[in-house]
Amino acid sequence: MIARVVKIVSKEYTLLLDDGSRAIGVLRGKVKRFDAPCAGDLVEASGGPHGLVIEKILPRANRLYRPSVANVDQAIIVMSVVDPDFSPALIDRISILIRDAGITPLLCVTKCDLGISEETEVRIQEYERGPMKVIRTAKGSLDPSLASVLQGKITVLTGQSGAGKSTLLNELEPTFHLATQEISKALGRGKHTTRHNELHPVAGGLVADTPGFSSLDFSRISARELGEDVIDFEPYIGKCRFNDCVHQNEPGCAVKEAVENGSIPLIRYQDYLSVLEMIQLRREKYL
Ligand SMILES: Nc1nc2c(ncn2[C@@H]2O[C@H](COP(=O)(O)OP(=O)(O)O)[C@@H](O)[C@H]2O)c(=O)[nH]1
Ligand SMILES: [Mg+2]
Ligand SMILES: [Zn+2]
Structure with missing residues (x-):
């Protein structure tokens, strides 16, 4: 039979079987010598006297390493309006890494009940006008469209520690009691209480709640590829005068034109340039 790995505790x-x-x-034994399964993997399993035996991992559509999840359909970038502060630079960087992994990014803006500054409101609206789906939430009044995007998909929640990821999941599934920061602080267990390697059944889909990440690693992305990972650039890719354009100083650049006529928000382009420069500096370092 074919089954989905949803949780791994040691061996x-x-x-999750077909019938739910x-x-x-x-x-x-022979599976171990190759790559071990991770959460999200579809595996072929057969019945044994002491339960199921995993015979083989089916080919993966994609694979994330932090958290370790395979076959991810989408990643929701969870970003609070305050506490911690709303950060377009962080959203743009995470979104590049998500798209580079072959996964669709979505944005969930949390803590809207805490009041949104004018500056943050402008930034949120820029995202809302752009190509990424944006959902605003506030504790206690969950937007039903969040449940509908999870339906039938494997979703990873990502974002800073304290952004409200566990709170969202608890509200989506009232039977859940994932540790949120309030609780974990009270128990003195520190900030990272979220368990890895587990997909939770939520709203007809499977969701990985991940701890806040510690680093954003662009080391596997080249300057040439970077533009393709920026979702706002998508309509302009391939339309620049030079086909190796990195949308920096080149003449006839369709991306820069779109920034100038306001089709791409300037801040999105500036965030792109800062990541590009980081990648270019890294190259120089190793030449
Ligand atoms: N006011 C308000 N507080 C929230 C909201 N979402 C989360 N919080 C609080 O923010 C803190 C961090 O939330 P948590 O879910 O643990 O964040 P995580 O680290 O991303 O899982 C907790 O104290 C939550 O109660 C929200 O929409 N509104
Ligand atoms: Mg959490
Ligand atoms: Zn260009």
């Missing part, structure tokens, strides 16, 4: 794999039931599986 025990929790498998769960069963524990272990690896057939």
Whole structure:
């Protein structure tokens, strides 16, 4: 049978079966020598006397390493309006990395009940006019469109620690009691209480709640590829005069034209340039 890995605790794999039931599986010896399964993997399993045995991992559509999840359909960038502060630079960087992994980014703006500054409101509206789906939420009044985007998909929540990821999941699934920061502080367990390697059944889909990340790693992206990872640039890719255009100083650049006529927000382009310069500096360092 084919089953989905939804949780891994040491050598025990929790498998979600076709009929919605769960069963524990272990690896057939030969699987171990290759790549072990991660959450999100579809595996071929067979019944054994002591439960299910995982025979083989089916080919992956994509693979994230932090968190370790395969076959991810979309990633929701969770960003609060305050506490921690709203950061377009962070949204743009995370969104580049998500698209580079072959995954669709969405933006969820949390804590809207805490009041939105004029500057932040302008920035949010820029995203709302752009190509990324944006959902605003406030504790206690969850937007139903969030549940509908999760339906039937594997979703990763990503964003700074304290942005409200666990709170969102608890509100989406009232049977959940994921530790939020208030609780974990009270228990003195520090900030990172969220468990890795688990996909939670939420709103008819599967969701990975991830801890806040510590670093953004652009080392595998080249200057040439970077523009393709910027979702706002998509309509202009391939339309520049030079086909190796990095949309920096080149004449006849369709991206720069779109920035000048206001089709791409200036801040999005500036964030792109700062990542590009970082990649270019890194190259120089190793030449
Ligand atoms: N006022 C308000 N507080 C929120 C909201 N979402 C989360 N919080 C609070 O923000 C803190 C961090 O939330 P948490 O879900 O643990 O963030 P995580 O680290 O991203 O999982 C907690 O104290 C939550 O109660 C919201 O929409 N409004
Ligand atoms: Mg959390
Ligand atoms: Zn260009």
